Amino acid sequence: MVWDNPAPAPEGAVLEYTKELEKFLAEIERRAFRMAQVALRDPDDALDVVQDAMLKLTRSYASRPGAQWRPLFYRILENGIRDLQRRRTVRNRIMAWLPGLKEDPDGETQDPLENVADAAPAIPERLMQAQAMQRLEESLRELPARQREAFMLRNFEGMDVAETASAMACSEGSVKTHYSRAVHALRDRLGEVW
Amino acid sequence: MSETNSEAFEVRSRALFQDSVDGLDMRIRSRLTQARSAALEAEQGRPWFLGRKIWTPAAGVTAAAMLGVSLWIGTPIGQQPTMADAQTNFEDLDLVAAADEGSGDALDMLQDDIEFYDFADKTANSGPSA
Numbered sequence: 672m673v674w675d676n677p678a679p680a681p682e683g684a685v686l687e688y689t690k691e692l693e694k695f696l697a698e699i700e701r702r703a704f705r706m707a708q709v710a711l712r713d714p715d716d717a718l719d720v721v722q723d724a725m726l727k728l729t730r731s732y733a734s735r736p737g738a739q740w741r742p743l744f745y746r747i748l749e750n751g752i753r754d755l756q757r758r759r760t761v762r763n764r765i766m767a768w769l770p771g772l773k774e775d776p777d778g779e780t781q782d783p784l785e786n787v788a789d790a791a792p793a794i795p796e797r798l799m800q801a802q803a804m805q806r807l808e809e810s811l812r813e814l815p816a817r818q819r820e821a822f823m824l825r826n827f828e829g830m831d832v833a834e835t836a837s838a839m840a841c842s843e844g845s846v847k848t849h850y851s852r853a854v855h856a857l858r859d860r861l862g863e864v865w
Numbered sequence: 866m867s868e869t870n871s872e873a874f875e876v877r878s879r880a881l882f883q884d885s886v887d888g889l890d891m892r893i894r895s896r897l898t899q900a901r902s903a904a905l906e907a908e909q910g911r912p913w914f915l916g917r918k919i920w921t922p923a924a925g926v927t928a929a930a931m932l933g934v935s936l937w938i939g940t941p942i943g944q945q946p947t948m949a950d951a952q953t954n955f956e957d958l959d960l961v962a963a964a965d966e967g968s969g970d971a972l973d974m975l976q977d978d979i980e981f982y983d984f985a986d987k988t989a990n991s992g993p994s995a
Contacts, residue, residue, distance in 0.1 A: 693905055700897045701886045718896050725904035733908050804881045826875055827882045858874055865874075 692733055695740050696725055699828075703748055706823045709808045710752045720751035742838035745828065749820055749838070803865060810860040814853055817841075821849035822857070 700721060707717035724747040732743050811819050817839070824835045825846070835850075836843045858865075 689905060689909060692908070693901065696901045696904065700901060701889055701894070702882075704889070704893065704897055705882065705886050714893065718893070718900065721897065722900035722903065725900055726907055729904045729908035800881060800884055803877075804885050807878060807881060826878055829879075854871055854875065857878075858871070865877075 688733060688737075691737055692729060692740070695737065696728075699741065699744065700725070702828060703744070706827060707748060707752055709811055709823065710819065711755060712812070716755055720748060720755060723751050724748040739837075741828075741830070742834050745824060745830075745838040746840060753816065806861060806865065807857070810857050813860065814856055817845075818849045818853035818856065821846055822853035825850050 703724070704714075704717055704721050707720050708714055711717050711720070724744055727747045728740065728744050732740065735743065811822065814822070820839055821835060824830045824838055825832075830838065832843045832846050835846045839846060839849075
């Protein structure tokens with residue numbers, strides 16, 4: 672049988688795109704984790720959705736051209752975040768109905784280790800930055816999901832409008848609208864002095 | 866709100882976010898590395914042809930072969946299959962399958978005696994003379 676476009680040697684091809692995929696994942700995993708953490712608050716939940724997104728990307732889309740990986744990855748990640756948020760909402764409703772099984776109202780049980788003071792002395796500037804970031808995160812959580820997503824992909828991840836539209840599965844016009852509204856809403860919340 | 870202020874806000878947001886990424890602790894970094902390795906191992910563990918599109922011609926060939934076999938052992942249109950017909954068909958298939966691999970005896974037999982089988986088929990379909 673003669674094929675018009677014979678595939679490259681399978682082992683070599685797989686090895687090549689696996690290397691590219693590893694490089695891609697290594698490059699984005701920390702930012703993806705922080706974005707998931709901003710949306711979900713809980714670092715363990717954030718790790719879970721990032722890992723799921725990595726698995727789904729490698730299983731289903733590894734053979735796609737590398738340029739498509741980033742929007743695909745963030746679309747999978749955002750779907751994971753939304754699923755988790757929906758599950759939380761349902762769980763909290765059930766917990767509200769069951770006496771004696773109420774969880775922490777904010778859904779965030781404090782890890783005792785988080786309260787242990789850091790051995791290194793806190794630099795005031797660093798502390799101020801951390802506080803500013805915390806305020807930004809809180810404000811981002813108050814935004815509608817689509818605005819938050821548009822802001823994080825455009826601003827944090829540095830995607831252009833077309834790539835963001837692909838990741839959000841919407842038009843470029845919608846991306847611009849969501850982003851613009853997000854910036855205005857955040858600035859209103861954080862104030863001019865932030 | 867001026868454009869300049871908006872730009873300054875965006876720049877500051879980005880810088881703060883990047884700082885928070887750079888400041889991730891070792892536990893998180895380590896778990897992310899593990900997650901990445903697990904994802905890549907899962908991908909490498911899959912058969913190579915599942916991730917590629919070159920299985921499409923193979924699927925086409927398989928479908929054509931299955932169609933060919935079904936036509937070969939199928940019942941002529943308009944004739945109701947009976948248990949005896951089905952059994953005969955399976956016996957024919959057994960004959961072909963039972964031949965030593967590579968010898969091609971069964972296929973040779975079918976090709977050489979094609980006239981005989983044509984005659985036998987006509988005789989069988991004509992039914993009992995009495």
